[in-house]
Every structure is written in C-alpha cells, then in structure tokens.
Amino acid sequence: MTKLLKESQHREAAQIIRDGGLVAFRTETVYGLGADATNDEAVKKIFTAKGRPSSNPLIVHFHSIKHLKQYFDLNPEIERILRLITEALTVTLPASDMIAKSVLAGHATAAVRIPSCKFARKFIRACGVPIAAPSANTSTRPSPTDWRAVQDDLEGKINAIMMGRRTRIGIESTVIEMQDKGLGINILRQGGVSMKKLREQTGLDVKLATSPEELQKSPGTRFKHYSPSYPIHILTDFFDIMGLTYQKEYVVIGYSNHFNYTDKNILYIGKNARQANANLFYLLREAERILNKSKSKKDKIIVIEDLPNTDEYASVRERVQKASIGGDK
Ligand code: TXA
Ligand code: MG
Numbered sequence: 001m002t003k004l005l006k007e008s009q010h011r012e013a014a015q016i017i018r019d020g021g022l023v024a025f026r027t028e029t030v031y032g033l034g035a036d037a038t039n040d041e042a043v044k045k046i047f048t049a050k051g052r053p054s055s056n057p058l059i060v061h062f063h064s065i066k067h068l069k070q071y072f073d074l075n076p077e078i079e080r081i082l083r084l085i086t087e088a089l090t091v092t093l094p095a096s097d098m099i100a101k102s103v104l105a106g107h108a109t110a111a112v113r114i115p116s117c118k119f120a121r122k123f124i125r126a127c128g129v130p131i132a133a134p135s136a137n138t139s140t141r142p143s144p145t146d147w148r149a150v151q152d153d154l155e156g157k158i159n160a161i162m163m164g165r166r167t168r169i170g171i172e173s174t175v176i177e178m179q180d181k182g183l184g185i186n187i188l189r190q191g192g193v194s195m196k197k198l199r200e201q202t203g204l205d206v207k208l209a210t211s212p213e214e215l216q217k218s219p220g221t222r223f224k225h226y227s228p229s230y231p232i233h234i235l236t237d238f239f240d241i242m243g244l245t246y247q248k249e250y251v252v253i254g255y256s257n258h259f260n261y262t263d264k265n266i267l268y269i270g271k272n273a274r275q276a277n278a279n280l281f282y283l284l285r286e287a288e289r290i291l292n293k294s295k296s297k298k299d300k301i302i303v304i305e306d307l308p309n310t311d312e313y314a315s316v317r318e319r320v321q322k323a324s325i326g327g328d329k
Pocket of ligand 1: 027029030031032033056057058059088090092107109110111113133134135136171172173174175188189217218219220
C-alpha cells in the first residue's frame with residue numbers, strides 16, 4: 001500500500017525515509033523518488049520499484065550548498081556555478097565514501113543537485129540526510145510532473161507519495177561536468193537549463209558531450225526513455241498529417257496554429273519553450289489516457305508536431321526524439 005500524504009506532512013514522510021523507505025516528492029523539474037542516499041539497502045529499493053537498470057546511477061539531492069559540503073569537496077568553480085544557476089542543474093563531482101555504493105552504479109563521480117523548489121528543500125532538510133532520487137516513473141515511461149502520474153506508475157511499489165502541485169519546469173535537470181582543465185562545461189544530459197543560459201550566466205565555454213568517452217560518463221542517455229504505451233510519430237510537415245493518421249486512432253500534440261485546438265484529439269503544447277517543457281510529459285500521459293479510453297480497433301498512435309530547432313527547445317526536442325525511437329531498454 002502506498003500512503004498518500006499532504007506536503008504539510010513532510011515530517012512523517014521524512015521519518016519513512018529515515019526508516020529506509022521510498023517517498024515520491026515534488027521538485028521544480030519533475031517528481032523524484034527519494035531514498036536515504038547513505039543507506040545502500042534503501043537505495044536498492046529504488047531500482048527495484050522503477051525496474052531501473054542497476055548500471056544507471058542516481059542523482060543525490062541536498063538542501064543547500066552547506067549541506068552538500070558536509071559530504072563532498074566542492075571545487076570553487078563548481079560552487080560558483082551552483083550559486084549562479086540555482087534551478088534544474090545537476091553537477092558531477094568526484095565520488096564520496098559517505099554516499100551508498102549503489103547510488104553510483106560503479107561510476108567514479110556522483111551527480112549532485114540542490115533543487116530550487118522550496119518544498120523539496122524543506123523535505124530534504126527534515127530528512128536530515130542527502131536524498132538519492134531519480135524521476136518517480138517506471139523505467140522507460142515519461143517522467144511524472146504531477147503526483148497522479150507517480151501513482152499511475154508506482155502505486156503499491158513505494159511507501160508514500162506527497163501530493164503537491166504540478167511541477168513548474170516539467171523537464172528534468174541539466175546534468176553537467178567540468179571539462180578536464182576546468183575551462184568549460186560539458187552537458188551530459190540536456191534539461192531545464194539551456195546551453196545558451198549556461199554559457200551566458202557562467203561565461204564559460206559549453207558543449208554537448210558527444211565523444212564516446214564523454215557519452216560513457218552519461219549513462220542515462222543509452223537507455224530507452226519517456227515512452228507512453230503507443231508509438232509516437234514526429235510530424236515534420238503539416239501536410240503529412242492525413243497520410244500519417246489515415247485509418248488510425250490518434251492524438252496530436254500540436255504546436256503551430258495549423259491545428260484547431262478545440263478538436264477532441266488535439267492537445268496544445270504551448271506557444272514557447274517554457275510551456276513546451278512544462279507540458280510535454282504531462283501531455284504524453286494525457287494522450288495515452290485518451291487512447292486507453294477509446295474502444296476503437298484501429299491502430300493507435302500519438303503524433304507530435306515537430307518543435308522549432310532552436311537552443312531553447314533543444315531539451316524538449318531531445319525528449320520527443322527519444323520517446324519516438326525507443327532504445328536499448
Ligand atoms: O530533475 C531531475 O534531475 C530529476 C529530479 C527528481 O531531481 N531527477 C532525474 O533523475 O531526472 P533520473 O535518475 O531520472 O536521471 C538522472 C540522470 C540519468 O541520465 C543518469 O544516468 C545521470 O543523471 N547520472 C546520474 N549520475 C551520474 C554520474 N555520476 N555521471 C553522469 N551522469 C549521471
Ligand atoms: Mg528519469
């Protein structure tokens with residue numbers, strides 16, 4: 001049985017964490033599935049509940065830079081970046097003995113993050129330990145941006161869900177590492193902070209990790225991700241819509257004004273990148289619910305209109321791409 005708790009009951013939730021249990025909680029990006037990051041047995045339960053490959057490491061969450069420094073040596077340049085960019089950012093640091101082994105999944109670095117969400121920080125502070133937390137979805141499914149999505153995936157598999165609002169950013173954090181000589185930043189996973197923002201705010205050279213060695217450091221990018229139960233097609237040319245949906249039961253997640261958003265099977269992702277980030281995962285699950293309800297015997301598909309190929313949309317486009325092609329597992 002999974003307990004549903006109000007966010008005001010965070011002390012009760014924190015006790016579940018200290019007792020080695022799993023609690024889903026809101027952050028500014030997506031809901032996380034938290035466990036005590038210093039308790040190896042507790043962390044292992046995360047992998048089981050999600051069906052996550054044990055080779056994919058977890059992000060460790062802290063309530064403040066001071067809290068982080070109790071566990072890790074923080075290089076001044078990374079501290080500077082964390083003070084400049086306070087939301088949706090994860091940095092990798094040399095691993096610490098104080099963190100449970102299974103968090104790292106054999107990696108020499110640990111990914112750490114300080115959420116900007118006040119509630120998340122309050123909860124972590126109440127726990128009194130760092131919190132290991134992946135997105136609170138079943139592995140391969142879209143990340144949850146509301147507590148009901150967590151419940152749909154993990155009911156009966158975790159101890160509690162804290163019922164908060166929809167998450168503000170809606171897409172996961174950007175994971176970065178410092179380049180070897182400390183002169184720039186590599187992005188290991190695109191996310192809520194765009195490349196342009198990283199560059200402008202830090203004044204550093206920023207690039208996407210693309211070499212095989214760099215991608216080796218970005219384990220999550222290998223796995224299948226973000227997939228609802230129906231095939232996803234990306235619509236690059238509006239005039240292909242007839243051919244694509246012919247004799248199919250479909251839902252369109254649209255972006256341009258080519259569509260009439262009052263149609264029952266058209267959902268609107270929003271008019272800018274901020275809205276697209278906030279809505280993508282939510283609408284993938286919404287489209288799935290609509291198709292689940294339909295009694296039609298036709299093949300069911302989700303069509304997503306291609307989003308602009310610009311820096312601000314890069315992270316959400318990457319999610320759409322991954323959702324449409326699948327992957328290893
Ligand atoms: O916004 C977020 O990051 C959310 C919230 C809950 O904080 N968490 C999240 O966790 O998205 P997860 O586990 O779904 O994705 C973590 C990503 C994976 O791609 C994983 O491979 C990568 O971070 N990662 C974890 N540890 C790493 C490390 N030491 N080096 C490189 N990548 C790492
Ligand atoms: Mg995830």
